[in-house]
Amino acid sequence: MVDEERQATMEDVARRAGVSVSTVSRALRGLPSVSPHARSRVERAARELSFAVSRSASSLVTGKTGRVAVLAPGFDNAPWFLGTTLTGLAQVLSEADLDLLVYIITDMRERTAFLDRLPARRNADALLVVSFVLTPEEHERLDELGMPVVFVSQHAPDRASVYIDDAAGARQGMRHLLNLGHRRIAHIQSVGASDFVWSAHDRLIGYRQALEEAGLPYDDALVVQADYRRRAAVREAVGHLLSLPQMPTAVFAESDQIAFEVLGILRSCGVDVPGRMSVLGFDDHPLAEALGLSTVAQSAWRTGHAAAELVSSLLTDTAGEPARHIVLPTRLIPRTTTAPPPADHNPDRGLTAHPISARGTPDG
Amino acid sequence: MVDEERQATMEDVARRAGVSVSTVSRALRGLPSVSPHARSRVERAARELSFAVSRSASSLVTGKTGRVAVLAPGFDNAPWFLGTTLTGLAQVLSEADLDLLVYIITDMRERTAFLDRLPARRNADALLVVSFVLTPEEHERLDELGMPVVFVSQHAPDRASVYIDDAAGARQGMRHLLNLGHRRIAHIQSVGASDFVWSAHDRLIGYRQALEEAGLPYDDALVVQADYRRRAAVREAVGHLLSLPQMPTAVFAESDQIAFEVLGILRSCGVDVPGRMSVLGFDDHPLAEALGLSTVAQSAWRTGHAAAELVSSLLTDTAGEPARHIVLPTRLIPRTTTAPPPADHNPDRGLTAHPISARGTPDG
DNA sequence: CTGAAAGCGCTTACAG
DNA sequence: CTGAAAGCGCTTACAG
Numbered sequence: 001m002v003d004e005e006r007q008a009t010m011e012d013v014a015r016r017a018g019v020s021v022s023t024v025s026r027a028l029r030g031l032p033s034v035s036p037h038a039r040s041r042v043e044r045a046a047r048e049l050s051f052a053v054s055r056s057a058s059s060l061v062t063g064k065t066g067r068v069a070v071l072a073p074g075f076d077n078a079p080w081f082l083g084t085t086l087t088g089l090a091q092v093l094s095e096a097d098l099d100l101l102v103y104i105i106t107d108m109r110e111r112t113a114f115l116d117r118l119p120a121r122r123n124a125d126a127l128l129v130v131s132f133v134l135t136p137e138e139h140e141r142l143d144e145l146g147m148p149v150v151f152v153s154q155h156a157p158d159r160a161s162v163y164i165d166d167a168a169g170a171r172q173g174m175r176h177l178l179n180l181g182h183r184r185i186a187h188i189q190s191v192g193a194s195d196f197v198w199s200a201h202d203r204l205i206g207y208r209q210a211l212e213e214a215g216l217p218y219d220d221a222l223v224v225q226a227d228y229r230r231r232a233a234v235r236e237a238v239g240h241l242l243s244l245p246q247m248p249t250a251v252f253a254e255s256d257q258i259a260f261e262v263l264g265i266l267r268s269c270g271v272d273v274p275g276r277m278s279v280l281g282f283d284d285h286p287l288a289e290a291l292g293l294s295t296v297a298q299s300a301w302r303t304g305h306a307a308a309e310l311v312s313s314l315l316t317d318t319a320g321e322p323a324r325h326i327v328l329p330t331r332l333i334p335r336t337t338t339a340p341p342p343a344d345h346n347p348d349r350g351l352t353a354h355p356i357s358a359r360g361t362p363d364g
Numbered sequence: 365m366v367d368e369e370r371q372a373t374m375e376d377v378a379r380r381a382g383v384s385v386s387t388v389s390r391a392l393r394g395l396p397s398v399s400p401h402a403r404s405r406v407e408r409a410a411r412e413l414s415f416a417v418s419r420s421a422s423s424l425v426t427g428k429t430g431r432v433a434v435l436a437p438g439f440d441n442a443p444w445f446l447g448t449t450l451t452g453l454a455q456v457l458s459e460a461d462l463d464l465l466v467y468i469i470t471d472m473r474e475r476t477a478f479l480d481r482l483p484a485r486r487n488a489d490a491l492l493v494v495s496f497v498l499t500p501e502e503h504e505r506l507d508e509l510g511m512p513v514v515f516v517s518q519h520a521p522d523r524a525s526v527y528i529d530d531a532a533g534a535r536q537g538m539r540h541l542l543n544l545g546h547r548r549i550a551h552i553q554s555v556g557a558s559d560f561v562w563s564a565h566d567r568l569i570g571y572r573q574a575l576e577e578a579g580l581p582y583d584d585a586l587v588v589q590a591d592y593r594r595r596a597a598v599r600e601a602v603g604h605l606l607s608l609p610q611m612p613t614a615v616f617a618e619s620d621q622i623a624f625e626v627l628g629i630l631r632s633c634g635v636d637v638p639g640r641m642s643v644l645g646f647d648d649h650p651l652a653e654a655l656g657l658s659t660v661a662q663s664a665w666r667t668g669h670a671a672a673e674l675v676s677s678l679l680t681d682t683a684g685e686p687a688r689h690i691v692l693p694t695r696l697i698p699r700t701t702t703a704p705p706p707a708d709h710n711p712d713r714g715l716t717a718h719p720i721s722a723r724g725t726p727d728g
Numbered sequence: 729c730t731g732a733a734a735g736c737g738c739t740t741a742c743a744g
Numbered sequence: 745c746t747g748a749a750a751g752c753g754c755t756t757a758c759a760g
Contacts, residue, residue, distance in 0.1 A: 007485060007510060009737060020747045025739060035745055047480075050508070054486040056420040056429060057737035060752045065420060067465075074451040079650060079664075082450070083443030090438065090468035094477075099487065100466045101431075104454035113458075116411075121371060122418040122753095123463065144414070146371060231654070261654045268656070268700075286443060287651055289595070290625045292632070300443075336632075373753060384731045389755060399729055421753035424736040486737095 008049035016045035028053060055099070067099045068311055069124035071114065073132050074106030078257060080286055081300045085130055085152065088304025096312040098125075105132070115141050126311045128152050148314040152307040153300075155198050155325075160314065162307045162326045164298045166199045169330035170206025170252070171213075173280050173296040176332050177250045178214050181340045182278065185211075186241050186248040188258050190228040203254050203282060222248055226258070234261040242271070249341035250278035256285035256295055263293070263337065274339035284333060292336035302328055372413035380409035392417065419463070431463045432675055433488035435478065437496050438470030442621060444650050445664045449494055449516065452668025460676040462489075469496070479505050490675045492516050512678040516671040517664075519562050519689075524678065526671040526690040528662045530563045533694035534570025534616070535577075537644050537660040540696050541614045542578050545704045546642065549575075550605050550612040552622050554592040567618050567646060586612055590622070598625040606635070613705035614642035620649035620659055627657070627701065638703035648697060656700035666692055 010028075014021045019038050027034045027042035034042075045051075059065040070089065072082055086102070093100055101124050105111050114120075115138055120127050126148040134142070139156070142149050151161035177185050187207045189200050204223070211218055221244060226237040241248055253259035259281030263273060271277050281288060284297030306326050374392075378385045383402050391398045391406035398406075409415075423429040434453065436446055450466070457464055465488050469475050478484075479502055484491050490512040498506070503520070506513050515525035541549050551571045553564050568587070575582055585608060590601040605612055617623035623645030627637060635641050645652060648661030670690050 011737080021738080022740085022747055023745085026746090029739090033745060038745080050482060050485070052481055052483055052485045052487075054424070054737060056423040056487070057752090058739065059420040060418075060424060060737080060754085061739045063752080074454065078444075079447030079451065080442075080444040081447070083445070083447035086446070086450075086466060087438040087443065087468050087470060090466065091470055091474075094467075094474055099483070100468075102450060102454065102464045102466050103458075104451050104464075106451060106455055110455075110458055117416055118414060119416055119463070121414070121416045123416075123420070257651075257654075260651055264655050285651075287621075287624055287649075290621075291628050291655075375753080385754075386731055386756085387729085390730090393755090397729060402729080418753060421736090422755065424738085424753080425755045427736080 008051045012049055013045045013051050017041040065123055065125050067101045067124040068093055068126050068128060069101040069103060069120035070128045070130055071103050071132055072130040074104045084300035085304035088301040089308045092305055092308030118145060121145055125315055128307055128311060148311060150307055150311050153303055158323050160310060160324050162303055162310060164328045164330050166202035167206035169296045170203040171210045172330060172332045173252055174207055174210030176334060177252060177278060177280060180338060182250040183216060184246060184248040185250045185252055186222040187252050188237055189225045189254045190258055191225045200254055207252060228258050228261060235265055238262055238265045252280045254282060256281035256283040256288050256293060259293055274337050276342060278338040280338055294335045294338040295333050297331045297333050372415045376413055377409045377415050381405040429487055429489050431465045431488040432457055432490050432492060433465040433467060433484035434492045434494055435467050435496055436494040438468045448664035449668035452665040453672045456669055456672030482509060485509055489679055492671055492675060512675060514671055514675050517667055522687050524674060524688050526667055526674060528692045528694050530566030531570035533660045534567040535574045536694060536696045537616055538571055538574030540698060541642060541644060544702060546614040547580060548610060548612040549614045549616055550586040551616050552601055553589045553618045554622055555589045564618055571616060592622050592625060599629055602626055602629045616644045618646055620645035620647040620652050620657060623657055638701050640706060642702040644702050658699045658702040659697050661695045661697050
């Protein structure tokens with residue numbers, strides 16, 4: 001690289017603007033103690049040299065890196081969720097002039113390396129942990145980090161976190177199905193992924209609460225588990241439901257991902273959705289709209305957005321409460337995979353009307 | 365923050381290990397010129413203090429930041445693609461001990477800010493541009509960056525890039541449909557998104573090439589465009605195809621995203637897939653498997669992986685050819701949305717057999 | 729194999 | 745409002 005191509009430093013800008021580096025530094029950071037004349041000269045020189053300040057140099061003296069680190073699992077999590085959350089984060093962080101450093105952990109080696117060396121420690125001002133299940137020891141390790149840590153899309157007691165109320169969301173979804181007249185509602189949970197375990201847990205709680213509210217018994221046979229990454233497992237779970245003495249009339253899937261699998265399986269064996277079986281998901285996957293999946297929506301973008309605002313507030317007023325919790329709302333989005341149960345499958349209601357005429361649902 | 369909680373510096377490690385900072389620096393970087401005794405003392409001290417080197421300080425002297433920046437569009441691109449590509453990138457970069465700095469651009473303000481200030485310039489050693497359409501001026505601007513730039517999931521002439529051969533992939537897909545016996549094959553392109561424009565262009569080229577190979581005429585009426593984010597637009601596009609004097613028997617969608625929309629629309633109006641209409645996608649979206657969508661697969665993960673390897677090789681042997689191109693393969697994945705055309709819709713073949721019996725497809 | 733010293737490019741008291 | 749100087753935490757010749 002020739003000398004003229006060397007990246008401009010503050011000294012270059014200072015020389016060009018005819019001022020000292022101190023003045024350049026002050027002008028570029030917008031400090032008030034700079035004369036308008038000096039400021040405009042500096043700004044012009046900086047532009048002409050396409051000067052960009054070296055965060056390395058400034059962070060060395062300020063102790064602030066101007067960077068926020070994100071720790072996320074690689075494949076456990078749905079990739080769209082990661083992509084969308086990062087987008088939400090980036091928008092807020094760029095306004096706060098913070099850079100985004102991403103650590104995506106896909107295997108055990110990387111995981112121990114990260115927690116051993118804590119590379120974020122010296123290279124970021126805060127850490128966001130996005131849907132990453134930590135052991136208690138790992139949690140403690142992060143507590144020692146000496147910088148703000150925010151848990152995103154997961155609930156961490158006594159630590160700052162941003163998440164949705166999974167139980168409330170599940171209740172919402174269940175009420176929709178109950179209001180349509182369903183009485184035998186199955187629930188499919190995903191297992192195997194190390195993330196989203198709180199979600200699985202809390203969504204099941206919501207499922208049970210809604211049944212209780214409605215005065216319906218909890219039936220173990222209606223709750224099945226499957227590793228959503230193994231198609232055969234989901235197929236078996238659905239098979240279990242389809243071979244019950246009394247088949248459910250609706251399936252509430254723990255996630256859209258599973259709901260899509262269920263949809264595919266039901267279609268392949270000719271079970272009409274929603275005529276014979278309603279299917280409800282959770283998440284509002286980017287494809288849910290296109291495929292008409294009724295679902296309980298959460299917004300990954302808003303989650304990222306809120307997390308970024310939390311972290312940047314934690315970074316500015318260091319006096320703020322460090323363990324703030326932000327609970328984001330969920331919304332039910334009815335589409336075309338949920339409808340009233342078929343009349344002949346609804347014995348305890350004794351409905352004789354055609355399902356269509358039962359669409360006017362009572363309020364929750 | 366109390367003094368004991370202050371993050372350990374090399375000087376702390378040196379004191380604890382009873383050596384000089386120079387020796388700590390050398391030991392930690394694995395330089396050979398360190399006695400085994402000193403090395404082990406340093407390593408222990410570093411571990412005990414959970415010391416992490418400050419890249420800010422080291423980069424100031426080496427001129428290397430140890431960071432690779434990624435520039436990506438926020439919403440234009442499919443979020444799963446971003447998430448998966450980043451995961452592929454991260455795995456390779458972490459092995460090369462490079463951190464990942466992510467700039468996600470969602471609006472014009474951020475875009476001009478990025479290209480004006482080029483914040484990556486001083487804060488990363490290389491830039492990866494992921495499916496981001498740049499104007500010629502913006503391209504030139506990046507050329508001035510003075511650091512390696514790699515274009516990912518897009519073709520940039522005379523610049524290092526990693527991408528798939530979209531035209532070849534489209535030919536693959538088309539041959540599958542042709543081999544099944546289809547003669548009237550529609551193509552739906554997406555418009556509106558600023559990314560993937562090369563893809564759209566090249567996939568159309570592949571579509572035409574395959575028709576030519578098969579000796580079939582190109583029919584303008586069979587090629588429609590739609591903004592995949594506007595459901596109504598896709599519906600109209602499908603409506604156009606369904607109201608043609610001679611309806612196509614297959615739709616080759618430019619992306620799985622569109623294919624899913626088409627599937628939903630066809631289902632909603634009772635057009636049996638694949639009985640009446642075959643649908644083929646492109647990308648192998650994470651949900652394609654679950655939903656049985658036949659598609660031409662590309663691997664976002666491998667793209668990220670290859671891009672990271674390219675960039676890290678560019679960073680180590682600076683003498684390497686700077687404009688290397690890596691073309692990744694695509695694979696046809698036949699699933700359940702493609703089948704032979706219905707006999708009555710295939711006049712030029714004069715097939716009388718029932719579609720089912722025609723499933724034994726001729727080899728390509 | 730090891731250490732003392734210079735210096736990377738900034739910011740920040742300090743003096744004016 | 746401005747500048748000279750010190751110093752942030754490292755790495756790298758240089759000398760031993």
